[in-house]
Amino acid sequence: MKKITKQIILIAxxxxxxxxxxxxxxxxxxxxxxxANGKTLVTVKNEEVxxxxxxxxxxxxxPEDSSMTNVTLDKELKLEKGSISDAFNKEDMMxxxxxxxxxxxxxxxxxxxxxxxxSEQVKQKKFTPDIxxxxxxxxxxxxxxxxxxxxxxxxDVTYEITSVNGEVQDKKAVSSKVVKEGEPAVVYKGTMxxxxxxxxxxxxxxxVYNDGDDVVAAAKQHLGAPYKYGGKSFKTGIDCVQxxxxxxxxxxxxxxxxxxxxxxxxxxxxxxxxxxxxxxxxKHHVAIYVGNGKVAEATKKGTKIGKVRKxxxxxxxxxxx
Numbered sequence: 001m002k003k004i005t006k007q008i009i010l011i012a013x014x015x016x017x018x019x020x021x022x023x024x025x026x027x028x029x030x031x032x033x034x035x036a037n038g039k040t041l042v043t044v045k046n047e048e049v050x051x052x053x054x055x056x057x058x059x060x061x062x063p064e065d066s067s068m069t070n071v072t073l074d075k076e077l078k079l080e081k082g083s084i085s086d087a088f089n090k091e092d093m094m095x096x097x098x099x100x101x102x103x104x105x106x107x108x109x110x111x112x113x114x115x116x117x118x119s120e121q122v123k124q125k126k127f128t129p130d131i132x133x134x135x136x137x138x139x140x141x142x143x144x145x146x147x148x149x150x151x152x153x154x155x156d157v158t159y160e161i162t163s164v165n166g167e168v169q170d171k172k173a174v175s176s177k178v179v180k181e182g183e184p185a186v187v188y189k190g191t192m193x194x195x196x197x198x199x200x201x202x203x204x205x206x207x208v209y210n211d212g213d214d215v216v217a218a219a220k221q222h223l224g225a226p227y228k229y230g231g232k233s234f235k236t237g238i239d240c241v242q243x244x245x246x247x248x249x250x251x252x253x254x255x256x257x258x259x260x261x262x263x264x265x266x267x268x269x270x271x272x273x274x275x276x277x278x279x280x281x282x283k284h285h286v287a288i289y290v291g292n293g294k295v296a297e298a299t300k301k302g303t304k305i306g307k308v309r310k311x312x313x314x315x316x317x318x319x320x321x
Contacts, residue, residue, distance in 0.1 A: 029046065030046065030047070030081055030082055030083065031043055031044065031045055031046065031081075031082035031083075031093065032044055032045075032046060032047045032049070032050035032079045032080065032081055032082060033050075033079070033080045033082060034050055034053055034054060034077070034078075034079060034099065034103065035076075035077070035078060035079075035080050036075050036076070036077050036112050036113045037075045037076055037113075038076075039112075040080075041099075041102070041103050041106065041112065042094050042098075042099040042102055042103060043082065043092050043093055043094065044093065044094055044095075044096060044099050045093060047079060047081070049095075049096045049099075050079040051079065052096055053096055053099045053100055053103070054077060054079070056096075056100045057100055057103050057104060057107075058071055058115055058117070060100070060104055060166070061115050061117055061163065061165055061166040062117055062119050062163075062166075063117075063119055063121065063161050063163050063166070063168055065121055065123075066119040066120060066121035066159075066161055067119055067120055067121075068117055068118070068119045069118045069119055069120055070117070070118040071115055071116070071117050071118070072115075072116045072117075073113055073114070073115055073116075074113060074114040074116075075112070075113040075114070077113055107165065108165070111165075114164055114165060115164070115165055116162065116163070116164050117161075117162070117163050117164075118160070118161070118162055119160075119161045119163070120158060120159065120160060120161070121158070121159045121161055121171075122156050122157070122158050122159075123156070123157050123159065124154055124155070124156055124157075124179070125154070125155055125156075125157050125176075126152040126153070126154055127152060127153050127154070127155055127182065128150065128152055128153075128182065129150060129152075129153060129181075129182040129183065129184040129185075130184055131150070131184055131185050131186075131187050132184045132185065132186045132187070133187055133188075133189050133201045134147070134186065134187070134188045134189070135188070135189065135191055135200060136188040136189065136190050136191065137190075137191050137192060138190075138192065138217075138221070139188065139189070139190030139191070139192060140190045140192050140193050140207040140218070140250055141189075141190050141191055141192060141193045141194035141195070141198070141200060141203050141205075141207040142190065142203055142204055142205050142206055142207055143189070143190040144187050144188060144189045144190065145187070145188050146185060146186070146187050147186040147187065147188055148183075148185060148186035149185055150182065150183050150184050150185030150186075151182050151183040152182050153178060153180050153181050153182025153183075154178075154179050154180035154182075155176045155177060155178045155179060155180075156176065156177045156179055157173050157175075157176045158173070158174055158175045158176065158177075159171050159172065159173050159174065160172055160173075160174045189201055189203075190207070192207060192214060192217060192218070193207025193208050193214055193218075193250070193251055194207065195207075195208050206250075206251065206252035207250060207251050207252070208251050208252060211275075211276075211277065212275050212276035212277020212278060212289075213276050213277065214251070214277070215247060215248065215251070215276070215277035215288060215318075216276045216277055216288065216289075216290045216291070216296065218247050218250050218251070219243075219247045219288045219290070219296035220290070220296060220305075222234050222243075222246075222247070222303055223296065223302075223303050223304055223305065224302055224303060224304070225237075225238055225243075225298070225302055225303040226238075226302050227239065227298055227299060227300050227301065227302050227303075230242075232246070234246070234303075238298055238303070239298055240285050240286050240287065240297055240298040240299070241257065241258065241259065241262070241286055242298075243297070243298035243303055244262070244279060244286050244287070244288060245257065247288060248318060253318055255279075255318070259281070259283070259284060259285070259286060262279060262281055262286055262316065263281045263313055263314050263316070265279070265316050265318070266279070266316040266317050266318040267316065267317045267318075268314050268315065268316060268317075269315050269316075269317050270315065271308070271312050271315055273315075274289050274315045275289070275291075275317070276289060276290055276291040277289065277317075277318070278315050278316065278317050278318075279315070279316040279317075279318065280295050280308060280312055280315055281312065281313045281314045281315070281316060282309070282311050282312060282313055283311065283313055285297070287306070289308070289315070290305065293307060293308050294306065294307055294308065295307075295308055
């Protein structure tokens with residue numbers, strides 16, 4: 001009986017203070033319930049704590065490192081005021097942190113409400129500037145060399161994220177802003193033997209020759225290479241058969257691997273009608289005709305330009321692929 005009397009006296013004193021001092025009871029002394037569609041989830045000591053709990057619960061569903069731009073709830077989540085007498089029911093009262101933990105756990109287990117959140121996230125990403133291509137007419141199509149290495153730049157990429165109760169449903173880049181300029185790599189691309197209709201910047205296949213002049217140009221690129229019987233390398237040594245084979249192989253043409261077979265390869269023409277790029281066949285030697293009575297050939301003095309000698313067995317013209 002004494003306890004009830006004390007509560008009545010305290011409530012009366014609170015009413016007098018509130019009436020005299022103008023303090024808003026709903027903000028400081030009257031408990032509040034956080035509800036979802038009218039169903040009480042938690043009770044906290046006042047409206048300010050209730051608002052904080054609601055903000056923190058929603059904020060816990062915002063994806064990491066992003067900022068919320070909009071939230072939509074499938075069930076109404078709001079505060080409802082209690083009464084002054086509820087302030088004395090300590091058993092049902094939760095602190096702010098307890099209320100936040102209870103609501104999020106209960107919602108994860110029982111789907112009390114669904115919060116669809118739109119948010120933005122800004123991430124720094126490296127990017128590689130487009131390569132700057134330059135033409136090299138003395139290099140074969142499909143070949144390339146790096147003149148200058150590039151440097152990556154940095155840009156801020158803004159993503160738009162849609163999540164439901166913290167689970168990301170959609171994420172897409174909506175804008176980007178360069179914050180550090182990169183430097184493009186400089187790459188030379190060959191154009192010699194580029195097939196008709198192909199783009200020299202993107203072509204990656206084997207070169208083809210349009211006429212014998214292309215073959216002659218390739219042969220002249222490798223003059224001065226050392227001679228080695230049976231050798232196949234322009235650096236360590238090469239013989240006449242392998243020299244002819246290597247030049248045509250640059251254009252994807254597979255010339256036979258012996259004097260006899262080369263003498264039957266392609267189409268036979270007379271020496272009188274020989275054109276640049278034709279193969280001049282001797283009994284034990286082969287060379288590439290460069291015009292004006294001269295050939296590119298591999299001799300014991302290395303690869304060089306020499307005169308057409310006597311003893312030509314046949315002249316072979318290799319047709320285009």
